[in-house]
Amino acid sequence: MVRPHLPSLYGLACRLVGDRAEDAVQECLVKAYRSFDQLRDREAAGGWLRRILVNLVRDEARHEARQAEEVPVEQVDETYSLYRKIADEDPLPYSDSLHLDFLSCFTVPDVWAVLDRLPAHYRTPLVLVHMYGVPTKEVATALELPDGTLLSQLHRGRKLFERELWNYAVEHDLLTEREGALP
Secondary structure (H helix, E strand, C coil): CCHHHHHHHHHHHHHHHHHHHHHHHHHHHHHHHHCHHHCCCHHHHHHHHHHHHHHHHHHHHHHHHHHCCCCCHHHHHHHCCHHHHHHCCCCCCCCCCHHHHHHCCCCHHHHHHHHHHCCHHHHHHHHHHHHCCCCHHHHHHHCCCCHHHHHHHHHHHHHHHHHHHHHHHHHCCCCCCCCCCCC
16 A cells, blocks of 8 residues: 555655655654554545655654754845845846846756755745645645744745855855856
8 A cells, every 4th residue: 555655755755854765754654554543545545644754754843943043034135135145246237037047057956955955844845835836725734833834934945045055056166157147
């Protein structure tokens, strides 16, 4: 019953916890085995297993959140705006493609590496909503968060992701070839 769902569980775990994916899936399966009597419909096993995995990740994220340093949104907005970083505080003409030019510097593995840098309490909602297309209300329910809290985490997570994209680009020298291409 579980075997057909293992690839998607592992893929989701990779997106949510990175290198700890195998452990997360194993823990999910152990928890599912222990609570197998709660599964009412065998056809719904995939969703049931995903829910267990998300709950495990949520619990871990809560634990990490207690230890993570929070950054006020105002500080993130003022200090790490992608446009300001690229513009380096010099006045540049407005460009709708500025972000697109910047994003073209990254490969898919680069984006996942940047996501892995984020604290789990920001990464989990970002992955579920933006990568898997899960509706925000469903994510809020799964993570046992009020809708407003989830939306706040998504906003802060996107801002932190933006900052980490910039830092990653600088660390990996992805912008040197783009300097002449920016407006």
